[in-house]
Amino acid sequence: MERMLATPADAEIILRLYELRTEAVMRQARAWVTGEFWPATAEDFFAVAENPADPHNAWLRQVLTYWEMAAAMVLHGAVSAELFVDCNSEGFFMLAKFAPILDGIREKNPGFLMKTAELVNRFSAASLRYEAVLKNVEARRNSLPARQEAHGQYSYPPKP
Numbered sequence: 001m002e003r004m005l006a007t008p009a010d011a012e013i014i015l016r017l018y019e020l021r022t023e024a025v026m027r028q029a030r031a032w033v034t035g036e037f038w039p040a041t042a043e044d045f046f047a048v049a050e051n052p053a054d055p056h057n058a059w060l061r062q063v064l065t066y067w068e069m070a071a072a073m074v075l076h077g078a079v080s081a082e083l084f085v086d087c088n089s090e091g092f093f094m095l096a097k098f099a100p101i102l103d104g105i106r107e108k109n110p111g112f113l114m115k116t117a118e119l120v121n122r123f124s125a126a127s128l129r130y131e132a133v134l135k136n137v138e139a140r141r142n143s144l145p146a147r148q149e150a151h152g153q154y155s156y157p158p159k160p
Contacts, residue, residue, distance in 0.1 A: 006080040013079040014087050017070055021090075026066070029059035034093060038144060042104025049109075064113070067091035071115035075122070085125045091116050092130045096137040 020026060037056065039045040048054050049061070071091055074084045095116045098105060105112045120130045 006083040010080040010083050013073065014083055017088070020066070026062065029062045030090070032056055032059050033063040034090065034097075038097075038141065039101060042101045042107070045098070045101060045105055046108065064094060067094050068113065068115045071119045074119055075115060081119070081123045082125055085123065085129050089129060089133050092120070092126070092133040093137060095120065095130060096134040097141075099134065099137075100141075 021030065037048070037060065039048075048056050051057055067090065070084070070088065073079050074081045095102075095113050098113065102112070119126045121127070
């Protein structure tokens with residue numbers, strides 16, 4: 001990636017993206033998606049993603065579309081790619097988290113996390129960030145307790 005100085009407008013967008021991440025419902029959604037939801041199969045994923053009656057459905061959609069929106073801003077030149085990569089890793093975490101089941105998800109939903117994947121493929125800094133995050137996600141996945149089913153969905157850690 002060619003090194004370019006970020007503009008004050010880029011900084012404003014990064015700060016606004018951060019503010020949106022701190023909104024109360026978004027924090028709850030992010031906590032559940034990043035910490036508790038570890039689907040082992042595409043079917044586990046779709047059990048939540050395609051079930052509007054599931055209380056976590058909206059949270060999953062909120063987090064995934066937020067990070068896809070942010071990646072799209074970078075891809076369309078609205079914000080510096082280098083600054084975005086330096087300031088964010090959670091979108092890359094989403095891609096890494098679903099990597100083992102990505103093909104199965106994309107069979108039904110071909111556009112799933114495509115903007116984030118394009119970001120990784122287009123910018124070397126994003127690719128390096130993704131590779132580092134992927135190693136951390138794999139280590140985390142390997143340290144998860146034995147899978148337990150709770151109300152037809154899989155989550156970690158098991159709820160008390």
